[in-house]
Amino acid sequence: MKRIVQLFVLVLVLAAVPALLPPYYVTLLNYIGISALVAVGLVLLTGVGGLTSFGQAAFVGVGAYTTAVLTTSTSLPGWIAWAGASPWLALVAGLVITGLIALLLGSLTLKLSGHYLPLGTIAWGISLYFLFGTLDFLGAQSGISGLPPITIGSFSFDEGGEIYYLIWAFVLAAVVTTHNLLDSREGRAIRALKGGVVMAEAMGVDTSRSRIVIFVIAALHACAAGWLYAHMQRLVNPSPFGLHHGIEYLFMAVVGGAGYVWGAVIGAGLVTLLNQWLQDWLPRLFGHAGNFEIIVFGLLLLLILHRAREGMWPALLRLFRVKAEPKVVVEGAAALPRRTLPARGEVILEVKDVTRRFGGLVANKDMNFSMKAGEILALIGPNGAGKSTMFNQISGVDTPTSGEIVFAGQVVTGRDSREIARLGMSRSFQHVRLLPKMSVLENVAIGTHLRGSGGVFPSAWRMERPEEERLLAEAARQIRRVGLEAHMHDEAGSLALGQQRIIEIARALAADPSLLLLDEPAAGLRFKEKEALAELLKKLKAEGVAILLVEHDMDFVMGLVDRIVVMEFGQKIAEGLPEEIQQDERVLAAYLGGVE
Structure with a gap:
């Protein structure tokens, strides 16, 4: 409403200009x-x-x-x-x-x-x-x-x-x-x-x-x-x-x-007026015509860009202490349709003889493992073991040199990540990938993209507001789910690294996945935050969501996951229950510091 009033006042001012100037x-x-x-x-x-x-x-x-x-x-x-x-x-x-x-x-x-x-x-x-x-x-x-x-x-x-x-x-x-x-x-x-x-x-x-x-x-x-x-x-x-x-x-x-x-509008006005005034006044100042206005114009623009790097409009907003109004979340908005999850115990992901070569470097070699719905599987190994490469191939960011990946009953080898996401796979990233100037709510709402259909024209004329209300309500629900409700309208970049990782998880959950890929989700979290994250992942598991995670915090992994796959030099060296992996000599030698 406030925005409509401001726009109405602006229209009145613009309408009066020809009579006043x-x-x-x-x-x-x-x-x-x-x-x-x-x-x-x-x-x-x-x-x-x-x-x-x-x-x-x-x-x-x-x-x-x-x-x-x-x-x-x-x-x-x-x-x-x-x-x-x-x-x-x-x-x-x-x-x-x-x-x-x-x-x-x-x-x-x-x-x-x-x-x-x-x-x-x-x-x-x-x-x-x-x-x-x-x-x-x-x-x-x-x-x-x-x-x-x-x-x-x-x-x-x-x-x-x-x-x-x-x-x-x-x-x-x-x-x-x-x-x-x-x-x-x-x-x-x-x-x-x-x-x-x-x-x-x-x-x-x-x-x-x-x-x-x-x-x-x-x-x-x-x-x-x-x-x-x-x-x-x-x-x-x-x-x-x-x-x-x-x-x-x-x-x-x-x-x-x-x-x-x-x-x-501000930039067009400033540049046009500045250019015109310099053309009018500089010849009078120097006594003859020349290209002085171009020189001075360039220097003044350089000064403006140096002093207000984001531009004049945000500088004016700061000067007059104008803050953007937080997005309104309609609590009564209808819930979005949910994906039908596969039956518990049904195989949801299969990695078959996957090899990935980069020239002479073999990042993954003959990798084989599978996952079931409602299972938490950890992919662990020392740095350089090829875990991230494996993650990228599963999610469609990278393509195997040979081998096959099957997700939700479909071969996804070589398909792009957008198509795989549509099948029900969502992920976080090892290095946080958020839009720091956008609010936590808007960052998480990006995850709902595939759950909406509003196009460019309806969006430009606000014809898709009912759907937008539902998408924002879903994003807000996931933010509450991960415990960040107090920061819903804060800029994502203003939060601590651990909180930003939680935002990524909320964004992934907003996509309503059947398989969730988490790349070092506990990195940067405090003890209580790790406990809360573990509880959340257990709840997702109980709902039937499969979770594949890469993590270096062994205490976090061992008390949470159902099975572990261990990698070294791009190959699988062990697979089994957490207690079995803890006693495996190959794992102890490669990853946990060796055996006496």
Whole structure:
């Protein structure tokens, strides 16, 4: 409710601006709004998704040139002639064309990683820019003029003070829908990209799809900005769509706060105004024209980034002591459907003759063991024994060189972790993989991803709220289950390492698994916390959940598990009950310090 009131007040303020400010500043606000629309897409793409793009100005150009060609040409082919009847139809055509181009470029570019990704965006950004200035039907360097104004009925947006309302309506729609999207199941999947592909895929997130989704959305925002720019200027030429403008848009997102939706608006306003003021005042100060504004502009941006590394929006929130409201958990929300667990004693996992080679190194050799539903099995061995490699092959992170893994009656050898997670396997990690800036509740809710179905469009328009309430209620239930209710709304990164490991277990439980893989779950826990964890695992066992764990704390293992598999140099050297393993000479020699 508070958010709706704040938005209503903002709309009233924006509506009053043309009557209160001179036309010059209204025009500046038009440019700020158009830039903010592009920057909102970059917040989603770069700030949240972690995918750096320097090529957004080219998508602005696609939107601008599409509407310019369609609304000024007198001889359009029949299949596209419908789009030339109105700028609004040209917008639809532009969004479709931009979306197809973004799908093509994204499918090629997003396969790159590291510094190759931004270099790839520079490559196609430059290519599209020169394409605009080369093709004759686009007007080459002269561009296209005589664009009609945007109209609604008899009303025409042909003046700066009139199109101002349309521009800011688009900006507010982009901000609100982006905020809604991030505050949803789909949004958590997008934010999980920064936590690493391995973690996200293990929770059932299709990371390739999520990357393409945000790439296309960012491109569509840029296309809409280009459409508005073209009909505001009534002229289109290549100059506003070059690489330096793409860099400027990225600056806006970063300076405003790359991970914050409203930061895009703040960044666009700050960069645009600063750039304009420097162009106006520096020639007067130095007495002649030059590129002084570029030098000073760069230094000032460097200072801002140095003093407010997260951007201006979070700095403003801290300055005015504004804290994000905790998510509301609807306690009466209907419970999510539960998985039917296999009958106790039924074989749920089989590892058959699994060998994994990395060149000349044999990490696992002829590994064989099985697990039953409702059983706790420990995989132990000295450092370098190949336990983590075995874990990764079982969960789909890695693929055996030879051998076979069967889970829930299906051969999962070579299948990706997302598919295996859908069958009922969930896991934690040896090195904690959480999103530190997200709350404990939101981190655990990532585990519910496969238990929901809300898509991008319903999420952006808050049409999936009933499902979202159920997912959050399930996450809250698992948090209480592991004893972290007091920290439900705290940032996950603010908790101790042992508590973060418990969060990972809660996240894995939120997926409703039939097999739970725990990689050193007791590491970093105090004695009482270990006791509580052991009790939780015993309860899960009683419910019929199978648990495979890697652990170095032998006191914790021996008093908890049903059976133990011992590894050394990638091979199984012993398997049996805890009391049998404690007396096995091979185990004592390899792992427990030898025998007298």
